[in-house]
Amino acid sequence: MKKKSIEKGALGKVYQDGEIITRQGDVGEVMYVIQQGKVDVLMGTNDHETLLRVAEEGEFLGEMAIFDHDVRSATLRAQGEVKVLTIDKKNFLKRIHEDPSLAFRIVQTMSKRVRELGDEVARLKG
Amino acid sequence: MAASNPQSGQDKLELVDGSKVAVIGGGPAGSFASYFLLEMAERADLDIEIEIYEPRDFSCVAPGGCNMCGGIISETLVQNLAAEGINLPDTVVQRGIESYVLHMDVGTVRIETPVDEKRIAAVYRGAGPRDIQVRKWGSFDHHLEELAVARGAKVTRGRVTQISMDDGRPSISVKGGEPKTYDLLVAAVGVNSPALKLFKDLDFGYEPPQTTKTFIREYFLGEEVIAKELGDSMHVFLLNIPRLEFAAIIPKGDYASVCLLGEAIDKELVDAFLNSDEVKECMPDDWEPEPRSCQCSPKIAVKGAIQPYGDRIVFVGDCGVTRLFKDGIGAAYRTAKACATTAVFEGISEEDFRSHYWPVLRSISRDNAIGKVTFSATKVIQMLPFARRAMLRMTQKEQSIPERHKDISQVLWDMFTGSAPYKDIFTRTLHPRFLGRLCWELLASAAPVRRSHP
Ligand SMILES: Cc1cc2nc3c(=O)[nH]c(=O)nc-3n(C[C@H](O)[C@H](O)[C@H](O)COP(=O)(O)OP(=O)(O)OC[C@H]3O[C@@H](n4cnc5c(N)ncnc54)[C@H](O)[C@@H]3O)c2cc1C
Numbered sequence: 307m308k309k310k311s312i313e314k315g316a317l318g319k320v321y322q323d324g325e326i327i328t329r330q331g332d333v334g335e336v337m338y339v340i341q342q343g344k345v346d347v348l349m350g351t352n353d354h355e356t357l358l359r360v361a362e363e364g365e366f367l368g369e370m371a372i373f374d375h376d377v378r379s380a381t382l383r384a385q386g387e388v389k390v391l392t393i394d395k396k397n398f399l400k401r402i403h404e405d406p407s408l409a410f411r412i413v414q415t416m417s418k419r420v421r422e423l424g425d426e427v428a429r430l431k432g
Numbered sequence: 433m434a435a436s437n438p439q440s441g442q443d444k445l446e447l448v449d450g451s452k453v454a455v456i457g458g459g460p461a462g463s464f465a466s467y468f469l470l471e472m473a474e475r476a477d478l479d480i481e482i483e484i485y486e487p488r489d490f491s492c493v494a495p496g497g498c499n500m501c502g503g504i505i506s507e508t509l510v511q512n513l514a515a516e517g518i519n520l521p522d523t524v525v526q527r528g529i530e531s532y533v534l535h536m537d538v539g540t541v542r543i544e545t546p547v548d549e550k551r552i553a554a555v556y557r558g559a560g561p562r563d564i565q566v567r568k569w570g571s572f573d574h575h576l577e578e579l580a581v582a583r584g585a586k587v588t589r590g591r592v593t594q595i596s597m598d599d600g601r602p603s604i605s606v607k608g609g610e611p612k613t614y615d616l617l618v619a620a621v622g623v624n625s626p627a628l629k630l631f632k633d634l635d636f637g638y639e640p641p642q643t644t645k646t647f648i649r650e651y652f653l654g655e656e657v658i659a660k661e662l663g664d665s666m667h668v669f670l671l672n673i674p675r676l677e678f679a680a681i682i683p684k685g686d687y688a689s690v691c692l693l694g695e696a697i698d699k700e701l702v703d704a705f706l707n708s709d710e711v712k713e714c715m716p717d718d719w720e721p722e723p724r725s726c727q728c729s730p731k732i733a734v735k736g737a738i739q740p741y742g743d744r745i746v747f748v749g750d751c752g753v754t755r756l757f758k759d760g761i762g763a764a765y766r767t768a769k770a771c772a773t774t775a776v777f778e779g780i781s782e783e784d785f786r787s788h789y790w791p792v793l794r795s796i797s798r799d800n801a802i803g804k805v806t807f808s809a810t811k812v813i814q815m816l817p818f819a820r821r822a823m824l825r826m827t828q829k830e831q832s833i834p835e836r837h838k839d840i841s842q843v844l845w846d847m848f849t850g851s852a853p854y855k856d857i858f859t860r861t862l863h864p865r866f867l868g869r870l871c872w873e874l875l876a877s878a879a880p881v882r883r884s885h886p
Contacts, residue, residue: 316528317510317520319549339514364519391519392549393511397852401512404792405766407773410475411517 317341318391321384327367330381334371336392337412340364343388348381360385366415372398445743445781449479451615453775454604455585456592456627458486459499459557460761461749462620463576464768469618470583472776482584483614485606487591490574491559498558499573499622500648500730501760502682502691504529504666505553507851509762520553524575526685527554531665532848534827535710537672538820541827542665543841543848550664552849554684561650561687561726569685595630602744615744616780618771620764622750623731631747636782637739640751643731647692647702650726653716658683661716668848669711670814673704677807678757680848681714687725688715693732693757732757736797741785746771753793756800757807758850763796803854806847809861822873839866 318341321327327338330349338345340363347367348355358380361367367382372395402409447453453469455462466482473480490497503526510520528550532543545551555572581587590606595617597603602617621627628640653661662683669679678693692705705711706721736753740746748771749764770792771785778784813819823840830841838845843860846852860866 316522317525317550317553318528339519341519364517366515391510391514391551392547393515394547397508398511398515401508404795405769405773407472407769408512408515411515 318389321388323384323386325384327382327384327390328378330378332378334368334378335395337369337372338367339391341389341391344385345388346383346385348383366412369412369415371395444779446779447478447480447775451480453480453482453616453618454614455482455484455618455620457620457622458484458577458587459573459620459622460576461764461768463580464765465618465620465748465771466580466585467583468769468772469775470585472772476776484585484587485590485592486587490571490577493559493564494562494726497571500728501557502689503555503557504682505555506759506762507551507849509765510551510553524555524570524572525553526569527664527683529554529664529666533665533667535667535669535714536820536824538817539824541824541831543831543845554682556684563725592627616775617745619747619751620749623733628751636742639738641733641737642735644734645697645729646732647697648728649690649724651688652686652725653688655686657716658688662688667714671708671710672814675701676705679705741782741789743782744780746785753796755796756803766792799853799855802858806854806858818877821877826869826873
């Protein structure tokens with residue numbers, strides 16, 4: 307079914323509270339930029355999902371799909387009403403070939419996440 | 433502060449700590465150039481100063497605050513900006529566009545966005561038309577200028593009236609002001625400025641772009657009427673009106689913008705368009721071409737500038753090279769960013785700009801050459817009723833059968849929205865399936881005409 311788009315002056319697509327934006331295991335052809343609201347990032351099996359973190363306005367999500375051919379590593383779920391803009395993988399990769407610096411912020415996001423992951427591993431081990 | 437490199441002991445022209453950059457023009461190209469120069473400088477650990485010269489106050493209603501355009505921010509630009517961390521807020525985006533409606537004498541067809549999402553923005557460049565009562569949305573150009581200011585650029589409200597070279601460095605002054613010397617001059621004055629002549633007079637070979645006159649008119653309809661009559665769709669017209677190349681009605685918040693591109697647009701052409709049955713059908717029942725809210729006839733570039741760079745001087749946006757008829761703001765972003773990358777990481781000599789900046793402009797120019805062929809093909813379709821019928825039928829079938837390949841729909845979508853390079857659009861029209869279906873529809877559409885005119 308076609309989802310309701312935000313009424314006026316809005317870019318992106320609106321998801322209602324609890325709505326799934328993308329599911330772990332799905333094939334990813336886009337990445338997401340949160341325009342408004344918060345998104346739960348969940349990981350797990352069918353019967354048990356763990357909330358990894360809550361992503362906020364302005365954050366990139368699903369960016370790994372742009373660079374690898376693997377399926378989605380996490381489920382994204384709207385927390386309250388959320389507005390999300392998608393960036394197409396194919397066109398975006400083409401633009402990155404013309405202007406590699408376009409990937410700078412995404413690389414920054416990824417490096418921040420690797421850092422956080424390292425901290426988390428250290429915390430669990432310690 | 434000298435911009436040659438004292439550490440290396442060479443005469444390489446480059447930006448160093450303390451370098452001063454003047455950006456003439458605070459439209460999209462000027463603001464993007466300032467924003468990215470500061471961003472790249474930060475990445476390179478370089479401390480530079482940027483001063484934007486801009487006479488317009490974009491928070492004023494037209495014409496004092498407006499840079500005259502259709503106000504469509506393309507799907508590609510919206511996505512690129514999002515990837516840059518620049519999101520366009522609802523306070524600036526008056527409407528998200530989700531479909532295009534193609535109007536022709538032979539019928540009308542709606543082309544839905546290939547993704548179920550609004551990724552095209554309709555904005556006003558200034559604070560709105562002359563008769564605006566309530567200001568519900570802000571100016572797009574003001575928003576970009578603010579982004580540059582937040583990064584550290586300084587804005588001087590004034591028109592540059594003199595440019596000269598002072599010991600190899602650009603020196604500029606505003607009316608009645610003292611000349612100031614800079615290490616780099618970024619020209620972003622568009623194609624509607626008398627300042628273009630000042631650059632020509634510098635004698636380094638710059639020739640401004642070739643232009644043609646266009647036409648924009650604003651109508652107040654009110655939010656409810658717009659939602660009911662025009663919706664979140666851009667309305668595009670392929671009508672057999674001589675000299676008219678492209679016509680569109682773009683819904684904004686409370687207003688609708690009529691935008692005409694063509695050859696020597698005059699009152700006769702404007703009247704012919706506004707009084708056409710197709711326009712009347714698209715607008716509310718009681719609508720008349722008069723009274724209007726605002727109107728202007730800005731120039732648009734049809735051929736890029738010659739030699740848009742020199743030692744310590746570079747042209748971005750429309751006054752350099754832009755995309756033919758589409759996504760001019762997207763081209764302003766691309767050229768401004770390429771200019772910033774070159775200036776910060778490569779240098780600011782003519783040779784640096786030729787090696788690292790010019791290739792970006794050249795690729796836009798080459799794509800425009802293909803664009804010209806595509807627009808010529810559209811002109812032929814515009815003139816032949818059976819070709820218009822064939823295009824309509826092919827599009828209607830694709831739009832009504834969900835599983836059908838969106839061949840012509842995608843071509844038209846990219847053509848109207850300016851989302852893809854002309855080369856990609858042209859290549860898509862060479863696909864055997866596209867050609868096969870088009871030939872079939874052309875034959876089918878030509879047949880009844882032959883029967884009715886034996
Ligand atoms: C009819 C029409 C419709 C269009 N529709 C669209 C559209 O829907 N989408 C799109 O992407 N593009 C569109 N364009 C193209 C778009 O308007 C331009 O590509 C875009 O404005 C280029 O930005 P710029 O910054 O290079 O120039 P401009 O926007 O022209 O900005 C130049 C700035 O320089 C300033 N300036 C000029 N002289 C001086 C001086 N001497 N000193 C200091 N400052 C000075 C001006 O005040 C102005 O602010 C359209 C163009 C036309 C004509």
